[in-house]
Amino acid sequence: MKLDSIKRIGIAGAGTMGSGIALIFxxxxxxxxxxxxxxxxxxxxxxxxxxxxxTLLAEELMTSDEEERVMSNIEYSLDKSAFKDCDLIIEAIxxxxxxKQSFWKExxxxxxxxxYLATNTSGxxxxxxxxxxxxxxxxxxxxxxxPPHIVPLVELIKGDETSDETVEVxxxxxxxxxxxxxxxxxxxxxxxxxxxxxxxxxxxxHILKEGVGTVEDIDKAMRFGPGFRYPVLGPLETADLGxxxxxxxxxxxxxxxxxxxxxxxxxxxxxIDSGNLGVKxxxxxxxxxxxxxxxxIKRRDSMFIKMLKLNNSAEKK
Numbered sequence: 001m002k003l004d005s006i007k008r009i010g011i012a013g014a015g016t017m018g019s020g021i022a023l024i025f026x027x028x029x030x031x032x033x034x035x036x037x038x039x040x041x042x043x044x045x046x047x048x049x050x051x052x053x054x055t056l057l058a059e060e061l062m063t064s065d066e067e068e069r070v071m072s073n074i075e076y077s078l079d080k081s082a083f084k085d086c087d088l089i090i091e092a093i094x095x096x097x098x099x100k101q102s103f104w105k106e107x108x109x110x111x112x113x114x115x116y117l118a119t120n121t122s123g124x125x126x127x128x129x130x131x132x133x134x135x136x137x138x139x140x141x142x143x144x145x146x147p148p149h150i151v152p153l154v155e156l157i158k159g160d161e162t163s164d165e166t167v168e169v170x171x172x173x174x175x176x177x178x179x180x181x182x183x184x185x186x187x188x189x190x191x192x193x194x195x196x197x198x199x200x201x202x203x204x205x206h207i208l209k210e211g212v213g214t215v216e217d218i219d220k221a222m223r224f225g226p227g228f229r230y231p232v233l234g235p236l237e238t239a240d241l242g243x244x245x246x247x248x249x250x251x252x253x254x255x256x257x258x259x260x261x262x263x264x265x266x267x268x269x270x271x272i273d274s275g276n277l278g279v280k281x282x283x284x285x286x287x288x289x290x291x292x293x294x295x296x297i298k299r300r301d302s303m304f305i306k307m308l309k310l311n312n313s314a315e316k317k
Contacts, residue, residue, distance in 0.1 A: 001087060001114045003172050007031060010086030012103060014045035014076070017120055018092040020148035023049050026073035027066050028177050033086065035077045042076040049074065052149045059305045084110050088173070090142060092120040097128055105132040116166060118142035123190040126159035136161035140170060141184065143191060150304045152311065155191050157184040196235070200226075205267055206259035215285045231307055 009025045011018045014036035022032045022045070036042055053070060056062035062070075075082075083089050089111055091103055100119060111117060117139045119129050130139040141157025154174045156167055167183060174181035184191045190198060204218050213221065229238055239247040271277070271284060278284030279293045288296065 001116065001169070003169050003176070006087040006116070006169075006173060008033070008086045008088075010035065010083040010089040011092060012036070012080075012083075012089070012107075013092035013094075013120075014041045015092070016048060017144060017146060017148055018090075019045045019048040020052060020146075021090060021092060021120070021144055022074050023052050023070055023149050024177050024179070026070040027062065029069060030073065032074045033077055033082045034074060035080060035082055037078065039078070042078070045076065052147075055301060055305075056149065059302075059309075061305065061308070080107055080110055083107060084112065086111070086115060088116045088118065088170075090118045090120055092144075095122060095124065097124050100124065100129045101132060104130065108133050114138070116140070116170060118170070120144055123194050125189070126157050126162070126187045130159055137163035138166050140166055141187075141191070142170065143193070144179075145193065147301065147304070150301060150308060152178075152180040152308065153193060154179045154181050155184050155193055156181055157187060157191055159187050202259050202261060202265070205265045206261070209265075209267060231311075 008031045009022075011022050011032060011034045014034050018034060018036075022034050026032045034042065034045055036045070049070065053062060053067045057064070057067060089107065091100060093099060093103060100121065104117070113135075115138065117130075117133065118141070119126065119139075120142055121129065122143060126139070126141045130136050133139050136159055139159055140162050141155065141159070143155040143157065145151040145153050156170055156174070158167060171181045171183065182192060188195075200222070204222070207213055207218055208215065233241065275281060276283045279288050279296065282288045282293065
């Protein structure tokens with residue numbers, strides 16, 4: 001199937017990710033079907049899309065015409081058979097291997113023979129998820145980042161049998177919906193983005209455990225140091241500009257002091273055992289009572305949108 005033949009998108013999962021992905025495609029004129037297992041979940045998805053629309057409208061990242069297009073181009077279904085006419089099916093359901101495998105085992109007989117099939121996993125094996133798919137050449141990982149209607153990155157992950165043609169068509173599709181695609185050349189846990197993210201996360205927890213910095217100062221150091229650079233320069237380009245000799249000498253003495261733990265951090269288990277899961281329970285490393293959770297999300301999205309506008313402006317120059 002060629003790029004211009006992709007007209008209808010099917011999305012399994014009506015949560016934050018599925019709803020945001022639906023908005024992205026619908027805004028660009030694609031017909032989208034969002035499927036989930038209950039009316040309540042689908043109604044919640046409608047509300048999420050409306051909230052996302054209002055945010056984008058307020059920030060002038062969407063016109064009123066585009067909002068109308070989004071609302072008219074998304075339909076909702078409780079039945080997987082709604083995917084039978086879709087040219088691309090994106091699975092964005094719970095991050096459990098057996099659940100994803102079960103979904104594709106059922107949908108493989110519903111999907112068109114030339115449809116592209118994608119899983120929005122954050123790091124599970126593409127090969128394992130697609131083990132029951134007969135024609136794996138059309139199956140690919142398609143990792144959108146949260147919130148998907150704002151963050152530009154999409155990782156396209158090749159399974160062992162994913163064809164180059166599939167990757168190239170979907171890479172072009174991502175550009176058509178104003179995303180920044182990167183190709184993960186082989187199926188590896190965490191892909192690129194989460195391997196970088198969790199390396200920093202592991203070290204942040206190690207620094208906290210050693211008493212080198214407080215929660216607030218560790219976050220501040222990332223935000224106003226490396227995090228300030230990374231929207232402009234990636235880690236390898238940063239090294240080029242800083243001097244590879246300098247980065248070599250620093251690596252020589254610093255790497256031995258960095259965490260190389262192979263286990264999930266105990267501090268996270270302690271938080272989980274205490275029922276402190278972050279924003280969803282009002283307490284994690286920080287507290288989110290009295291509306292602080294909503295304020296944090298608003299601040300996050302506002303800053304992300306400002307960065308996105310800067311990126312868009314730079315791309316046009």
